[in-house]
Amino acid sequence: MLARHWVARISILTLAHVAGTVPIVSVMAMAPVIQSDLGLSVTEVGLLVSGYYFAQTIGAVPAGGLVDRIGVGRALLTSHVLLIAGALTFSQAESFSGAVTATVVMGFGYSIVNPSTATGILTWFSARRRATAMGVKQTGVPIGGVLAAANGALVTLFSWQSIFVAVACLIFVNGLLCLLLVEPLHRGARPGIAATIRQMLQVGRITNIRVLFFANIPWNMGQTNFYAYLTIFMREAAGASQPVAGLVLGLAQLSSALGRIGWGVVSDTLFRGARKWIIVGLCGVSAVLMLGMAAVEPGIGLWLGVVLAFGLGITIASYPTLAQTLAVESVEPGQSGAALGYSLVGTSIGGVVGPPIFGAVVDYTGDFADGWITTAIFVALGTAMVALMVRERQRVAR
Template sequence: MPSIQKKFSSHLSWQMLGWLLLVQILVAFVGRSLAPLGLLIGEDLSLTKAEIGMLPAALFLGQSLVSMPAGLLADKIGSRKLLMLLAVCLGVSFFLLTFTASLIPLLIIVVIGGIGYGASHPATNRGVMYWFPAEKRGTAMGIKQMGVTFGSAMAALLLLPAADYWGWRPALSMASVLLLTAGIVTYFSYKEPKEKKQARKPIINGSTLRNLKNLVKNKPLVLVSVSALILSGSQMMLNTYLVLFAYEKLNIGLFLSGTLLVVSEIGGSFGRIGWGVISDRLFNGERIIVLLIISLLAGWVSAVMAMLPTGTSYWMMIPIAFLFGVSVSGFNGIWMNATTELVPREQAGLATGFSITVGSWGVIIGPPLFGLILDVTGSFKMGWLFVTLIMIIVAYLSFSTMALLQKR
């Protein structure tokens, strides 16, 4: 009888992961559509490359504002209610975004949408944390985080051609309605684990401010968060400018340039699951050494990108885009696991919110800075070499984090 009950519980865990994954995919499908659609939005509104970089930066500014409050809210009300709230916030905001005609109102609405986008991580992470035991959590978190890259790939594969044919406004409107529908369906389908319901009263021991101070004093958590800041910024630099790089520098057609973003996001999806499995099985749950490997791979691929000549073929770009995606778009599951495992379990939501708040600043600063480098130098080479440089910094931070953990 206990074995049957355990099997049912395991089946239910993977079923609930499916709903978390669905929301994560559609949140990314809508929110991350700004990267593949950036070229068309920029042409429509006559934006510079730095201004195009402000679009994802605005999204993640919204995320940075909400990450810690959303983490507390996830700890308080659970994932189910928060999933619907964030779907409504992002879906309605991006639907209204399609009626804008200038940069400033566009950025304001994207920031509001970013609040819904940012809330998705604490909500879904909390679900994985409570539905899965530690020995399966790396794989489960990788699958859930795969939704981000899969949704982003869908945006490039489906929304970019649709936007090229009908215009970016109708395409984004339809995606927003789809997200709203999924949010409502998930609200009635997702269940909170019993353990979560029992643990809801003692949300955080002591005051929120005191626990936040403890997080700031947690040096490994801070170093992981700073590493995530750099990796997240690099990820969004790739997502925002890969299509432009292939289209303008390599003279690859718009549709094929868009498919390179799809390839990189497929690589990210493989990475999010693969790095989790590697961490669980090869490194016995050690997350930081995997972040080190990821940073070294990303730095090398970015250096290769910097050296590519004009006229590089589409087929040569496919493995390069894939490996770049495996690294900078594939690290998130490892990051989320490290974040939740460096603190007491009852503080997982707040720790996730704290780390995402820090990490979000990489995306706020990164794409506009990369675009500014392009505008000033007129060269993608300097932009990709900049990414290589900051990956060296991540490698150093990873070494430092491992040293700190060994002293514990």
Template sequence: MRPPPTEEVHAMRRRWLMLALGTAAQTAACAFVYGIPYLAAELRDSGHLSLPRIGLLIACPTVGLVAALVAWGALADRHGERIVIATGLGGAGALLAVTAAVTAAGGGTVALGALLFLAGAAAASVYSASGRLVMGWFTARERGLAMGIRQTSTPLGMGVAALTMPPLAAAYGIGGAFGFLATVCALIAAAVAVLAADPARPEAAGAAGAAAEPATNPYRGSSTLWRIHGAGALLVVPQFTAGAFALVLLVDTRGWTAVDAGRLIAVAQVLGAASRIAAGRWSDRVGSRLLPMRQLAVVTAAVVAVAAFTAAFPSPLTAAALVLSVGITASTNGLSFTATAERAGPAWSGRALGVHNTGQNFTAAVVPPLSAAAISATGYWPALAAAAAVACGAAMVVPVDSPRRRAVVSSVP
């Protein structure tokens, strides 16, 4: 007969349950917010929309997200993560159900854009609070891996969307695709409401926690957080240039069907999820989030430059280069989030993550329409080449960790 689990085992199980809930909530939100590109072919064919107009629709959820991120982060700092995630994700599910009904009834582009904006604003709760939930339950030596796993939610959500949106839209129309997203968001919101538990608040963390995590305004007297925010936002450019238009690039230049291209992009998103986990584990081992982030930014620039070359001269290598680009451009996201939360401390992490998310998602909102306009004017390869240049700039913006700071990250329990 096995002995009953110890208190340490119970604590470990609870930590991993919180990680699973935070990751699931973020995956559902990402499947919606970043899933619209995978409806691009259906929107173009059924609605007779131009690529720039589709780019504006793709941006609507992200614009809503940006508008609400800091407010949701402040609510998470004040009231806790569970209620914020459950309320926001549940609201997003309800709005997506309305979107499905309006779309099925033949609603116009303006109505669709407005509903996507509101649903994105509701989903912002997950972006601001799920990171706090994970950071609060894991120690410094586990956070890189834990946040790397949590940040797999973006490529996993995009992978779910790539795999499901084209066939659902083909079979049931765009309204059917939104109905699926509404159901997923509602179910996970209910799970969070029932099962999630907020980590200890800063006031209860004790003197040791207060010493390790600053309670004063982390933006005063240092540019480090702003540089992390800036580098994270710049690295969104190659990620969303490759991710948003890889499907239509394969359709236009290689003659693939939208369903087949979606399946390949889903594979690429799995690679992106794996790259985030590996990057997080690497950062735990070296005691730094910023050193791997800078090196991966350089790798991103090189890989996207290769994708630009294969887009200029289409061949069977084009698909492989796009898969690698979509996977590698996702690798740095968890590092920038972990660095932001650690520098801000528990009393400020909700707001700091809100600011970080605002910069990243503002960039994500403007990249699709700008890239779509550039692609329409000049073709796919110049847009990818520009994205590679931006990744080079991001590598220079990432701040340098001092040896003392690396020692702190490695030693704090």
């Protein structure tokens, strides 16, 4: 491995999340324009995001095993190839079917990013600083989101097709950096396929992993619905312009970046490594904020929407850092990829079912408020599940 310093390693891991996030958030940021050009309904816009998470659902567990088998660097290279293919495919989409095919390919690419970077953190950082390191690399998600949110304004100057070609080029450049994380494969350290499958089955029997699997479904319904419909919601419910709606999405991504670092530091220091109750607090507060979205309307209500978007960014869009840390700390180091893969299957399912449920509710009632209320109920149920059933392991320094 050429990247031996911890700064270089965590920088590359962070940039991998940036590369993985930009394509799908660009779809969300430019959703009003794409919706108009392709003639999509609100439900179909949600299904574009569902396709992305459907691929992650299928790919999450195999991706975790892949990382444990071939290493962090090679797995990240694989993910970048798929992300480039997805962005280029979307640039050529002329209908819903072409667009959703592209987001599915993007989803397969990103399904490899999470277990790869989490395994890197678990391997290269001690338990004393693990949540902070996890939070730093997870800032790649909102940083990528901020960059992609800018596309919500750029689409008024350039076609969304051209923007996706540019996105593919940037991902290619970032993929070259991942070469620095490639390590030689040692035959003795490489688990066989049968051993990998047995390891995944063993991880699935751990109570915390199972509970996080089920809780991640409604939690990611909340996060995905928030991001998927924020720009359309701000335009239709709050009367914002396309550039302003894109800026609000960028603000939410920025607050998420602050939260992902901040909550990791708080967990490592003030809470001495405890993760559970911070996660419960974040998701519980987010359910209340979603109920507040029902009050957003044109005029002064636009500013309420801005405040709530910031609050949801620092809560429901910030919880993944600690949830992923809790998952990998619930197993032995050699099982981290498989453990994160299992828990992320729940995350992916939430991303699959959340947007179409939200879209169907809005299409049926004609009111975005009903979509937010429905989402808040689901998030609250997942929060109660973790509060009652998850037990944290005693922290042992590594």
